[in-house]
Amino acid sequence: MIKIYDTMTRSLRDFVPLTENVVNMYICGPTVYNYIHIGNARSAVAFDTIRRYFEYCGYTVNYISNFTDVDDKIIKAANEAGISTKELSDKFITAFMEDTAQLGIKPATQNPRVINYMDEIIAFVSTLIDKGFAYVAEGDVYFQVAKSKNYAKLANKTLEDLEIGASGRTDAETDRKENPLDFALWKAAKEGEISWESPWGPGRPGWHIECSVMATEILGNTIDIHGGGADLEFPHHTNEIAQSEAKTGKTFANYWMHNGFVNVDNEKMSKSLGNFVTVHDMLKTVDGQVLRFFLATQQYRKPINFTEKAIHDAEVNLKYLKNTHSLPLTDQVNQDELQTYLDAFQVAMDDDFNTANGVTVLFDMAKWINSGNYDETVKDAFEKMLQVFGIVFEEEVLDEDIEKLIEERQAARANKDFATADRIRDELAAQGIKLLDTREGVRWTRD
Numbered sequence: 467m468i469k470i471y472d473t474m475t476r477s478l479r480d481f482v483p484l485t486e487n488v489v490n491m492y493i494c495g496p497t498v499y500n501y502i503h504i505g506n507a508r509s510a511v512a513f514d515t516i517r518r519y520f521e522y523c524g525y526t527v528n529y530i531s532n533f534t535d536v537d538d539k540i541i542k543a544a545n546e547a548g549i550s551t552k553e554l555s556d557k558f559i560t561a562f563m564e565d566t567a568q569l570g571i572k573p574a575t576q577n578p579r580v581i582n583y584m585d586e587i588i589a590f591v592s593t594l595i596d597k598g599f600a601y602v603a604e605g606d607v608y609f610q611v612a613k614s615k616n617y618a619k620l621a622n623k624t625l626e627d628l629e630i631g632a633s634g635r636t637d638a639e640t641d642r643k644e645n646p647l648d649f650a651l652w653k654a655a656k657e658g659e660i661s662w663e664s665p666w667g668p669g670r671p672g673w674h675i676e677c678s679v680m681a682t683e684i685l686g687n688t689i690d691i692h693g694g695g696a697d698l699e700f701p702h703h704t705n706e707i708a709q710s711e712a713k714t715g716k717t718f719a720n721y722w723m724h725n726g727f728v729n730v731d732n733e734k735m736s737k738s739l740g741n742f743v744t745v746h747d748m749l750k751t752v753d754g755q756v757l758r759f760f761l762a763t764q765q766y767r768k769p770i771n772f773t774e775k776a777i778h779d780a781e782v783n784l785k786y787l788k789n790t791h792s793l794p795l796t797d798q799v800n801q802d803e804l805q806t807y808l809d810a811f812q813v814a815m816d817d818d819f820n821t822a823n824g825v826t827v828l829f830d831m832a833k834w835i836n837s838g839n840y841d842e843t844v845k846d847a848f849e850k851m852l853q854v855f856g857i858v859f860e861e862e863v864l865d866e867d868i869e870k871l872i873e874e875r876q877a878a879r880a881n882k883d884f885a886t887a888d889r890i891r892d893e894l895a896a897q898g899i900k901l902l903d904t905r906e907g908v909r910w911t912r913d
């Protein structure tokens with residue numbers, strides 16, 4: 467039985483899905499105004515690994531992760547670049563797809579975008595006003611946190627703690643609010659900003675509302691798992707819960723999962739420290755699979771310390787596992803021994819996706835394989851376990867090797883050594899390579 471550390475209850479709980487063998491999960495995605503940084507990548511890799519383990523266990527996973535494409539940062543970056551907010555976000559969505567593909571992250575079931583959910587967002591906000599949970603103030607719409615049950619329970623805070631913290635605030639927005647803690651569901655348009663028509667005048671949604679709307683529209687009023695970085699517990703996820711449960715009267719998510727931070731050389735990563743690394747830049751020098759392996763093999767809730775040595779170690783370890791995977795097969799293997807590795811892997815991973823322990827099992831198993839235990843059943847099991855960590859296997863035959871064999875075949879034919887030429891052709895065919903004799907020479911394709 468998979469156990470999940472649930473941030474809401476601060477305890478390890480048995481995972482029981484709403485629908486047998488199905489997991490509906492919603493993971494907060496990036497604001498697409500720049501290339502993703504290593505912290506975004508950590509979150510994406512952590513939840514992709516969790517998804518892959520659910521799939522390894524036989525679950526069907528509906529994996530939804532949004533793109534925030536309406537936001538102050540996007541408006542600012544688009545103005546600076548002299549392009550529209552849509553052009554800017556399109557560019558960084560494409561970059562996100564490319565970077566995450568290199569990290570071996572499976573495409574989400576859906577990546578909803580805010581601009582495609584404007585009608586649903588307006589309808590959701592209208593319902594909150596009708597139900598008395600929200601109010602209009604000079605074209606803005608605010609959610610009344612005082613009406614929310616257990617507000618900020620997720621972040622282990624009380625309304626009283628938060629009120630003390632907010633008591634000194636003085637600014638124009640705070641003046642419009644009934645309570646400084648109330649948060650914006652809708653923001654009236656400012657001069658020159660992108661906006662949409664609404665019953666409260668032209669404006670755009672606040673940040674938190676998009677996830678409540680897209681999660682419930684796509685996955686229903688109650689979802690199995692909602693996740694994201696630990697920095698999202700408050701205010702983002704706290705506010706998502708408040709507005710979703712106010713609207714539907716139902717529990718928004720049954721399990722809340724949060725991944726830990728990334729430190730660089732033991733320091734918190736930040737733009738001001740100059741250690742803020744984009745994945746796009748990092749992939750110029752570090753192999754995507756190595757980076758993936760490094761990120762995936764740390765337990766997702768623990769902080770990660772990113773160092774050059776850690777990347778080097780990941781490279782060495784990944785190479786060992788991949789070399790083990792490509793070993794030639796041996797005679798039949800003791801199935802009971804294989805089962806002990808499968809069981810140990812499951813015990814490790816069922817314990818809140820403890821990939822650090824899971825990968826230890828893989829190394830023990832690799833050692834056993836290297837001592838001559840590698841039949842078809844072992845290879846199949848080993849490969850499935852490696853895939854949980856996002857390790858993929860390149861075509862066994864490299865292009866260079868194919869070209870070399872084709873040259874040898876051409877030389878054999880020129881020497882009228884047809885037996886050798888035919889043998890090479892058959893060898894290539896066995897590897898799925900088809901040869902085509904054309905006027906320009908020999909062409910080849912993979913079947």
Ligand SMILES: [Zn+2]
Binds near residue numbers: 493494495677
């Ligand atoms: Zn979100």
